[in-house]
Amino acid sequence: MxxxxxxxxxxRQLARWAAANTFxxxxxxxxxxxxxxxxxxxxxxxxxMGHVRNYAMGDLVARFKRARGFNVLHPxxxxxxxxxxxxxxxxxxxxPKGWTYDNIKNMRGELQRLGLSIxxxxxxxxxxPAYYGQQQKWFLNLLKHDLVYRRESQVNxxxxxxxxxxxEQVIDGRGWRSGAVVEKKKLTQWFMRITRFxxxxxxxxxxxxxxxxxxxxxxxxxxxxxxxLKMRWRFDGAAPEGFADGVEVYTTRPDTLYGASFIAxxxxxxxxxxxxxxxxxxxxxxxxxxxxxVSQADIDTAxxxxxxxxxxxxxxxxxxxxxxxxxxxxxLMDYGTGAIFGCPAHDQRDLDFARKxxxxxxxxxxxxxxxxxxxxxxxxxxxxxxxxxxxxFLDGLEIxxxxxxxxxxxxxxxxxxxxxxxxxxDWGVSRQRDWGCPxxxxxxxxxxxxxxxxxxLPVTLPEDVTFDVPGNPLERHPTWKHVKCPHxxxxxxxxxxxxxxxxxxSWYFARFTDPTATEPINKQAADYWLPVDQYIGxxxxxxxHLLYARFITRALNHCGYLDVKEPFAGLFTQGMLTHETYxxxxxxxxxxxxxxxxxxxxxxxARRLSTGETLSIGDVEKMSKSKKNTVAxxxxxxxxxxxxxxxxxxxxxxxxxxxxxxxxxxxxxxRFTHRVWDLFDSLxxxxxxxxxxxxxLDLRKAAHKAxxxxxxxxxxxxxxxxxxxxxxxxxTIRTNDISVVGSQARRDALELLAGLIAPVTPHLAEExxxxxxKDGLVxxxxxxxFDPALAQDDAYIMPVQVNGxxxxxxxxxxxxxxxxxxxxxxxxxxxKRHLDGVSIRKIVFVPNRILNFVVG
RNA sequence: GCCCCUGUGGUGGAAUUGGUAGACGCGCUCGACUCAAAAUCGAGUACCGCAAGGUGUGUCGGUUCGAGUCCGACCGGGGGCACCA
Numbered sequence: 001m002x003x004x005x006x007x008x009x010x011x012r013q014l015a016r017w018a019a020a021n022t023f024x025x026x027x028x029x030x031x032x033x034x035x036x037x038x039x040x041x042x043x044x045x046x047x048x049m050g051h052v053r054n055y056a057m058g059d060l061v062a063r064f065k066r067a068r069g070f071n072v073l074h075p076x077x078x079x080x081x082x083x084x085x086x087x088x089x090x091x092x093x094x095x096p097k098g099w100t101y102d103n104i105k106n107m108r109g110e111l112q113r114l115g116l117s118i119x120x121x122x123x124x125x126x127x128x129p130a131y132y133g134q135q136q137k138w139f140l141n142l143l144k145h146d147l148v149y150r151r152e153s154q155v156n157x158x159x160x161x162x163x164x165x166x167x168e169q170v171i172d173g174r175g176w177r178s179g180a181v182v183e184k185k186k187l188t189q190w191f192m193r194i195t196r197f198x199x200x201x202x203x204x205x206x207x208x209x210x211x212x213x214x215x216x217x218x219x220x221x222x223x224x225x226x227x228x229l230k231m232r233w234r235f236d237g238a239a240p241e242g243f244a245d246g247v248e249v250y251t252t253r254p255d256t257l258y259g260a261s262f263i264a265x266x267x268x269x270x271x272x273x274x275x276x277x278x279x280x281x282x283x284x285x286x287x288x289x290x291x292x293x294v295s296q297a298d299i300d301t302a303x304x305x306x307x308x309x310x311x312x313x314x315x316x317x318x319x320x321x322x323x324x325x326x327x328x329x330x331x332l333m334d335y336g337t338g339a340i341f342g343c344p345a346h347d348q349r350d351l352d353f354a355r356k357x358x359x360x361x362x363x364x365x366x367x368x369x370x371x372x373x374x375x376x377x378x379x380x381x382x383x384x385x386x387x388x389x390x391x392x393f394l395d396g397l398e399i400x401x402x403x404x405x406x407x408x409x410x411x412x413x414x415x416x417x418x419x420x421x422x423x424x425x426d427w428g429v430s431r432q433r434d435w436g437c438p439x440x441x442x443x444x445x446x447x448x449x450x451x452x453x454x455x456x457l458p459v460t461l462p463e464d465v466t467f468d469v470p471g472n473p474l475e476r477h478p479t480w481k482h483v484k485c486p487h488x489x490x491x492x493x494x495x496x497x498x499x500x501x502x503x504x505x506s507w508y509f510a511r512f513t514d515p516t517a518t519e520p521i522n523k524q525a526a527d528y529w530l531p532v533d534q535y536i537g538x539x540x541x542x543x544x545h546l547l548y549a550r551f552i553t554r555a556l557n558h559c560g561y562l563d564v565k566e567p568f569a570g571l572f573t574q575g576m577l578t579h580e581t582y583x584x585x586x587x588x589x590x591x592x593x594x595x596x597x598x599x600x601x602x603x604x605x606a607r608r609l610s611t612g613e614t615l616s617i618g619d620v621e622k623m624s625k626s627k628k629n630t631v632a633x634x635x636x637x638x639x640x641x642x643x644x645x646x647x648x649x650x651x652x653x654x655x656x657x658x659x660x661x662x663x664x665x666x667x668x669x670x671r672f673t674h675r676v677w678d679l680f681d682s683l684x685x686x687x688x689x690x691x692x693x694x695x696x697l698d699l700r701k702a703a704h705k706a707x708x709x710x711x712x713x714x715x716x717x718x719x720x721x722x723x724x725x726x727x728x729x730x731x732t733i734r735t736n737d738i739s740v741v742g743s744q745a746r747r748d749a750l751e752l753l754a755g756l757i758a759p760v761t762p763h764l765a766e767e768x769x770x771x772x773x774k775d776g777l778v779x780x781x782x783x784x785x786f787d788p789a790l791a792q793d794d795a796y797i798m799p800v801q802v803n804g805x806x807x808x809x810x811x812x813x814x815x816x817x818x819x820x821x822x823x824x825x826x827x828x829x830x831x832k833r834h835l836d837g838v839s840i841r842k843i844v845f846v847p848n849r850i851l852n853f854v855v856g
Numbered sequence: 857g858c859c860c861c862u863g864u865g866g867u868g869g870a871a872u873u874g875g876u877a878g879a880c881g882c883g884c885u886c887g888a889c890u891c892a893a894a895a896u897c898g899a900g901u902a903c904c905g906c907a908a909g910g911u912g913u914g915u916c917g918g919u920u921c922g923a924g925u926c927c928g929a930c931c932g933g934g935g936g937c938a939c940c941a
Contacts, residue, residue, distance in 0.1 A: 214936085217860060221937060228941080251941060264941090304939085330939040340941045348857085349939055423940055542936080604883095652868055652881070660868065668881055671896090712872080721870065724880035731880095799876045804922040806876060844921050850875040854921045 004677035006641025006763065013763040014115060022779050025073050025119045027513075027528045034070035035529050036062040037509055037568075039537030039545070040077045043103040043125070044084060047110045049577045049623060049661060050538075052633050053649040056760075057574055057719070058536050059116045060650065063759035064714045066117065067783035073529050075512040076111065076118045078104050078125035081132075081436045082501045089435075090467040096435040097463060100127055110634065114642055115762050117779065122515050126504035127435070131511065133458025134520040135504065136440040140451045141559045143441075147193045150449065153428065154268070157185035162471035163432045164189075178470075184290055189430040190439060190497060194551045198223055198422040200565075201550055210570035212656075215542045222543050224423025228252035229407050230337060231416030233263060233313035236322040240274045240311065247271055247313065247325065250336030250421055254410065255402035258391035259343040259364035261354060263313055263325045264306065266333035271325075275309040282307050282327065289329050304353045305329045316415055317392055328353060336421050344381065351381040364391045365399065427548065429500040432472040434465055436498030444485035444492040453486050459494070472496055505545055506552035509535075509567055521561045535568040542573065572717060575658040577649070579629040581618035582606050589628040590615055592663075593635070620660050631661055643761035644670040650760060651723040673764050675730055676757065680750060680771040688742030696745035702732040703749035704790035710756045711783070719760075726756060747772070755784035800825045801852040802834040810851075818845050825851050 017023065027033075038058035041051055062074040078100075085096035092099070104125055112120070124131050142148045156165040160178035164187065194201075202223045205216045231254075232246040239246065247263060265272045267289040276283040285307040311325040323341070330349055331340055344354035345363040354361055363375055365386040372389050388394040388402045397405060407418045430439070438459040440452040452459055462480045465473035474480060474496040485492035507520075513529040514522035546568070553567040580597075582590045590608060595615065597606045606615040623630045636645045648669040653659040690696045706729035713722025733749055740746050751772055758765035758778045769778040793814065798821065800808045808830040812821055822843065825831050835853060844852040 214860060218936060221859070224937090224940065226940075249941080253941075328939095330941095332940065335940045342941085347941070349941075352939095421940085423937095539935085648881095654869080657869090662868090662882075664882055665868080672881090674896095716872080718870095718872095720868090721880085724870070727880050797876075801875085801922070804875095804920090809876070842921065844875090846875060848875095850922080852875085852921055 004674050004681075004764070004767070006643060006673070007638075009767045010113075010115065010642055010763045013766040014112070016766065016777060017115075017117075017779060020777060020780070022777060023074070023117045023119050024121060025071070025075075027525055028071050029528065031071040032069070033073065033529055034065040034534075035073045035509075035532045036065065036534045037075070037512070037532045037536070039535070039541065040079050040505070040508060041107065042079045042082065042084070043100055043107055045103045045106060047107055047633055049631060049633055049636075049649070051111075052114065052645055053577060053659065054536060054538070054574060055111065055114060055116055056646040056649050057572070057655055058534075059114075059118075059646075059762075060714065060719060060759040061534055061536070062117050063762060063779065064783070066779075067755070067758070067781065069782065072117075073512070074116075074118050075122040075515075076116070076120065077123055077508055077512065078107075078127075079501065079505050079508075080104065080125040080127040081498075081504055083433070083435075085435045086433060086467060093468070095463055095465070097127070097461075100125070100435075113637060114646070117762070122512050124508075124511070124515050126437075126501070126508065129458045129460050131508075131515075132437040132504070133460075134511070134517075135437050135499070135507070136452070136457050136459060137454070138507075138520045138556060138559065138561060139499070139503075140440060141561075142192070142555055143451060145555075145559055147196065147555050147558065148190060148429075149193065150188055150190055152186050152188050153191075154184050155187050155189065155428075157183045157187070159183055160470060164430070187430075189428050190499075191426040191428055192503075192551070192555070194427045194548075195422060195424055197551055197554045198225070198424050199420075200554060201424075201547065204550065204566055208566065208569075208571070211568075212571065212573055215539070215546065215571060215573060218542045219547055222424065222547065226252050226421050226423075228419060228421060229254040229403075229410060229416055230419040231316070231410045233316070233323070233341070234415075236312040236314045240271065242274065243271055246415075247339055248337045248416070249339045249341050250419065251341060253343060253346065253403070254406035255388055255391075255394065255397070255399050256343040256346050256364050257315075257317060257341070257406055258388075258394065259345050259362040260315065260323060260341040261344060261360040261362060262323050262342045262350075264328035264331050264340050264342055264353070265309075265325065266331040266338040267327055267329065268333040269327070269331075269338045271311075271339070272309070272327045275311060275325075275327075279309070282309060286327060304349070304356055306353060306357055308357075316410065316413060324359075326353075326357075334425060335423065345377050346381055346383055348381045348383070351377065351379075355379075362390065364388055364394075427500075427551070429503055430497040431500055432475070432496070433498050434461065434467075434473040436501060437504060438474070439495045439497050439499060441495045442483055442485060442492045443495060444487060444490060446490060447485055447487040447492075450485055450487045450492070456486070474498070502544060502548045503552070506548045507556065509549070510553070510556070510562060519561075521556065523561065523563075526561075527563055530562065530564045531567055531569045534570045534572065536572045536574060538576070539573040546571070572655070574655050575653065577623045577661055578620045578658050579623050579631065579661045580620050581627050581629045582615045583618055584608065584613060584615055589626075591628045592631060622658075623661070636666065640666055640670045641673065641763075643764045644673055647672065647723070647761050650719045653720060655717055655719050672727065672730070673761060675734065676753070676761075676764060676768065679730065679733055679753075680768040683747065683750065683771065684742040686742075687744055687747065690740050690743035690745060692740060696740045696743055699733065699740055699745050699749050701790050701793070702729060703752045704786040707752055707756060707784045707786035708788075708791040711786075714759065723760065726753075726760075729753060729756075752784045752786075754778055755781060796848065798848075799850060800828065800831050801850060802831065803855060804852060807831050807834045818847075821845070821851060825853075 036058050038054050062072050066072040080100050085100050088099045089096045158165050158178055158180055160180040202220060202225055205220055208216060228251050230248055230250050232248050234246040267286045272286060276286055306326040306328040309325045309327060312322040313325060315321040315323060342350035344351040344361040346365055363377060365382060366372055366375055366389045367384055367386040385399060388397050394402045394405055410416045440457060440459045442450045442452060444450050462477055465477055467473060481494040481496050483492055483494050509532050510521050510526055514525035549567050554565050556562045557565050579592060582595055584590055594609050595606050596609055597604055604617060606617050608615055621627055644666055648666040649659060652665055706725050709725040710722045754765050754768040755778060765778045795811055795813045798810050798812045799806050800810060808828045810824050838855040840853050841856045842854040
């Protein structure tokens with residue numbers, strides 16, 4: 001008997017899998033395929049516990065499906081472009097490339113140590129020219145299909161770092177890195193036309209049955225489809241130059257047109273600019289709005305501000321009534337038409353604005369039960385249901401009917417049409433950065449934007465760039481951007497913007513199907529493998545990454561690269577890893593590695609090992625470096641072995657929920673691995689006749705029931721519940737076996753157990769498999785199957801209720817009739833007591849479940 | 857403000873469709889082994905009660921023979937979106 005030694009066993013099994021090429025995958029149309037993918041990691045340098053959980057889950061699914069007879073694709077790669085590499089380059093005066101590939105090498109080793117059933121021959125990094133070169137190819141194809149375009153747009157510009165910032169990188173109006181006040185700047189940027197697929201991306205959500213509802217809802221909200229009316233308001237008097245048709249507004253409430261009391265324009269609206277040309281005060285007002293902060297806090301607290309342009313428009317339905325045209329800070333240029341009509345009585349923002357500037361408030365929707373003569377709004381706009389009144393031809397209609405009627409009337413007057421508007425905007429993909437995929441075009445003064453010819457791809461990044469000054473190193477590079485126009489041969493300029501790294505991660509799953517293809521996608525391979533059957537990753541990607549990937553898949557489909565439109569048939573969003581936090585007397589965070597927690601008089605007390613001081617125990621929070629509540633996977637692997645770590649992150653909580661890391665928890669998993677090994681290690685070499693057939697049958701039944709339960713649990717992503725069944729089976733084999741040790745029944749139960757634990761603790765499972773005398777690998781063995789007859793009990797306990805209260809229980813043999821069960825219940829002492837002196841009005845009998853006497 | 861999720865012992869959580877609430881793990885208590893400790897093994901562990909019995913899944917109400925599960929209102933926790941017309 002030897003204690004299980006993961007340090008010895010784990011490398012041994014890794015070597016066996018590698019030698020047997022167990023996880024190499026080939027397309028095989030004869031076999032059903034299953035594509036399991038976990039969101040690929042950013043090569044930050046080290047793996048963390050979150051990775052361990054993510055990849056342990058994917059590996060469980062991959063190994064389980066492989067055993068179930070599927071041809072499984074389970075690849076791994078690196079989302080390797082991005083800012084952290086540039087920051088490291090800046091700090092260490094090195095090139096991002098070296099830093100990134102060093103990190104990949106290190107993290108690959110750590111992931112391989114985890115024993116993941118990955119086909120490493122398919123590995124790539126998005127910063128490999130072989131990958132991003134293919135990305136450039138399809139990018140140009142999208143350009144040809146008008147799915148990529150350039151336009152001027154307003155961006156958050158950091159004047160110190162000389163770069164565009166995403167909205168979430170602007171904090172209190174300042175750049176998150178430089179602290180400089182962010183400017184609004186117009187810049188010509190590259191965009192992807194995601195809005196062309198807005199409707200399709202929304203519709204497609206309903207086909208994604210194996211996605212969490214939460215994610216589908218979030219995407220639907222993000223796409224934000226609304227139906228309404230685009231209509232033009234004619235000017236009263238002379239129209240400003242270029243606005244002869246009037247000003248176009250978008251509304252979802254055409255039913256409230258009779259309540260309109262003003263028009264409001266966004267500060268950047270062309271009409272606002274036109275009006276400002278004649279009006280210096282208005283020009284000042286617009287300029288002041290552009291200086292305002294852009295942070296969420298600023299927007300939340302900003303007071304409504306407006307400026308009357310002096311222009312007036314005519315109401316389409318009310319002869320002789322005119323409305324003033326204002327410029328207002330709460331109107332957004334990039335939603336709808338950048339102009340609205342204000343109906344203060346039924347929109348809170350309009351009401352706030354109207355009260356401040358003393359504009360009329362006209363109620364036109366009457367809530368049920370309100371009095372038409374006296375109904376008025378005060379500080380709160382009325383946005384609920386009701387009937388339209390004071391509204392001419394709309395009077396008496398419900399809101400929805402009134403919307404239709406108003407749209408019909410505006411359309412017949414030739415002033416507008418019903419319209420669908422999306423919140424979704426086109427995707428700005430330009431980044432003024434070095435460490436990203438170069439946008440493969442050349443700007444020529446004569447020929448304009450010229451795609452880089454196919455035979456000159458990939459456009460690779462120069463390696464002699466410097467990061468000692470802010471701004472885009474590609475822009476500063478002495479020679480890189482100076483090229484000849486491929487069209488006319490004159491001096492031209494290479495595009496120095498690189499692509500948003502979200503582009504890189506929007507098609508990698510397709511590239512994995514044949515990572516060496518000479519075209520972006522090997523269609524035959526993609527047709528076989530796609531869509532991904534099970535995608536696993538964090539909820540934080542619910543919108544951006546998952547929406548971009550769905551869009552790019554449609555775009556690639558549109559250009560003929562792919563047959564599928566949806567990349568991920570099944571999505572699972574796993575929870576995060578959390579840990580208790582600890583602080584010393586000075587309020588400094590303390591790492592868990594230096595802490596021992598004990599229970600003293602029922603109170604948990606944390607003590608710092610290095611100094612002995614007592615620490616305060618804080619909340620359980622997401623593992624993060626800043627709170628120092630992380631644990632290093634490598635340390636855990638060294639202490640408990642990889643299998644214990646994998647087991648714990650899967651066993652303690654449902655996979656979609658956060659799991660709290662604890663030393664005592666992983667020790668429980670560690671104990672389990674030893675208990676399992678002891679069962680196998682103590683098995684006699686030769687079979688011994690069974691001493692007790694009844695006990696042996698019980699053992700067989702327990703094993704087959706466990707196979708059934710674990711199979712269902714793995715299938716349904718209830719890993720924690722399935723693992724609990726494994727614990728039960730192990731306990732059963734350990735405790736009920738005295739008379740069957742060495743028997744075939746026990747050997748059979750252990751063989752089933754080895755198969756069941758293989759997806760969770762694969763190294764241990766192989767050790768056990770070998771100990772059973774099996775020649776091959778459990779990783780290549782078919783999934784344990786159960787005999788339904790054995791997985792079923794032949795007797796069960798049925799509770800007996802009187803008036804719904806449990807009063808007794810009966811041991812019932814399978815196949816007993818209702819009459820037999822009822823008679824047995826009536827003979828039961830405890831039941832009899834409660835039926836004494838009352839009459840039975842009704843008997844509720846649910847086979848295998850319950851017997852309930854209803855008495856009166 | 858709008859939308860979504862969630863609330864079960866000391867604790868993480870079980871309870872496929874309404875049918876024995878608390879599986880399994882952690883912690884704790886007691887015991888075995890040990891000079892002792894650790895490790896390991898065994899027993900116990902929702903609450904009240906000596907017991908019979910009673911009470912219990914955030915609160916209040918409803919549907920039902922029967923509710924953790926379904927419905928309504930409220931309270932707490934978490935997440936997403938947000939001057940989106």
